[in-house]
Every structure is written in structure tokens, then in C-alpha cells.
Amino acid sequence: MAHAIRSKQVRSPVTERIQSKPRLVSVPKSVSITPTLPPFDERAGFTYYEVQVVYEDAGLKQTYPGVLDECLALELKAMLEPEVAPYPVRISWVAGWAKGFESFLRMNDRVTDMIQSVRSAERSGHEFLARLGQFGPYEGYAPQNSQAESVAPNLSEVRP
Numbered sequence: 001m002a003h004a005i006r007s008k009q010v011r012s013p014v015t016e017r018i019q020s021k022p023r024l025v026s027v028p029k030s031v032s033i034t035p036t037l038p039p040f041d042e043r044a045g046f047t048y049y050e051v052q053v054v055y056e057d058a059g060l061k062q063t064y065p066g067v068l069d070e071c072l073a074l075e076l077k078a079m080l081e082p083e084v085a086p087y088p089v090r091i092s093w094v095a096g097w098a099k100g101f102e103s104f105l106r107m108n109d110r111v112t113d114m115i116q117s118v119r120s121a122e123r124s125g126h127e128f129l130a131r132l133g134q135f136g137p138y139e140g141y142a143p144q145n146s147q148a149e150s151v152a153p154n155l156s157e158v159r160p
Contacts (some may be wrong), residue, residue, distance in 0.1 A: 051080065052090050
């Protein structure tokens, strides 16, 4: 046998105290008191991966340009770990605004090309850092891994 339960609206004493307090500020009815948010399209964005080296003893964090592909971020992390040991290298998943997507794509293409081009270097992490200017102006090609196919031109043939 089912019993019908009627709900009574009972006001709690706490609610009555809160509602009975006068407002401290009077707002004209034409003014909206709810915060205005930008349209959804303006708040939309994209995500990418950043590789960071954390120098805890100095209180610093070196962040390298982001990439869209997680596999490239993992590859860059693996390249940098031997070069910056004993400092930890980590990957962060970062969000960017949609209005900056076009400029990010240009940087992503450059960084992707750089990561792919240093794969054949003997010390690929060192070569990547050198190309970013970590050790001063970049001058030429790094020694190639003996097992990798050479993609660099022979400099003796190019220069007179």
C-alpha cells in the first residue's frame, strides 16, 4: 500500500534571517547584477604540450616551445633528459586561446621541423638546445650519428 507524502514548504530560520536583512547597495532595475561573460566562441581554444626542465635548487623552470602532438613532446623530453640530468624534465598539457591558434601553428611547424631534423644528431638534445640559442649563436651542423642517414649537405662542397 503506497502512501502519498505531501511536502510542506517549511522555511528555515537561517533562510529567514538571510532574507530579512536589508540590501546594503541599491541597484537600479536597468542594471544587471549578474556578471557578463564573453560569448562561448571567444572562450574556446585548443590544447598543446609543453616540455619543461625544472631547476628546483635555483627556483627556475625552463619551458620550451609547445607542440600539438603528444608523441613529439615525449620525443623531445627523451632528447633533453640526458642533456639536463639530474634535473627533471616534465610535460605539461596546456590550454591556449582560439585567437592565438594561427600564430601557435606557425611555431608548432617550426618546432616540429626542428625536432625531426635533430633526430639524426649524435646528441640530439644538445643539438636542439644549440639551435634554440642555448649556447650562443648556432654555427652549422652537429656531428651525425653513424647509424643515421646524413641529410646535411657536405659543407666543403658548398663553400668555395
